[in-house]
Amino acid sequence: MPPVLFDTTILLDIFLQRKSHALASQQAVDLVVKNLIQRYISSHSVTTLSYLLTKHLVAKKSKAILTPLLTRFTVAAITDTAIRRARESPIKDFEDAVAHAAAEESEIAIIVTRNIRDFAKGSIPAILHEMLALRISSEKEYGKRR
Numbered sequence: 465m466p467p468v469l470f471d472t473t474i475l476l477d478i479f480l481q482r483k484s485h486a487l488a489s490q491q492a493v494d495l496v497v498k499n500l501i502q503r504y505i506s507s508h509s510v511t512t513l514s515y516l517l518t519k520h521l522v523a524k525k526s527k528a529i530l531t532p533l534l535t536r537f538t539v540a541a542i543t544d545t546a547i548r549r550a551r552e553s554p555i556k557d558f559e560d561a562v563a564h565a566a567a568e569e570s571e572i573a574i575i576v577t578r579n580i581r582d583f584a585k586g587s588i589p590a591i592l593h594e595m596l597a598l599r600i601s602s603e604k605e606y607g608k609r610r
Contacts, residue, residue, distance in 0.1 A: 466573030467502035492593040554585035
């Protein structure tokens with residue numbers, strides 16, 4: 465399975481326990497960890513998560529959440545080039561364009577998100593977190609046939 469980047473919303477669903485999305489988001493992350501798939505988050509996801517978790521929880525708890533997260537994920541760097549490419553991207557939401565540009569620079573093959581429409585004009589396919597299990601099982605099945 466190629467490397468995947470998790471959109472910030474997936475992680476927020478988990479950590480803020482957003483009722484309608486937390487379970488599917490957690491299952492997607494667990495599936496990638498269990499299957500030893502390379503997993504990434506963009507560097508701006510880390511700062512956004514820190515800010516929002518501190519705001520909704522407390523700073524100490526935010527740090528306690530982020531530390532293990534950083535052991536499970538590689539951080540896709542946001543470079544000067546990524547920012548400039550994001551500014552020129554056909555992706556309208558700038559935060560998503562930045563995540564996409566960071567994914568391109570890190571040679572990530574799939575973006576896992578709840579909002580595939582925002583990434584539709586990008587060069588990296590975006591899939592819904594609920595579809596990740598199907599993608600992994602089809603990749604495994606394809607690998608068996610080769």
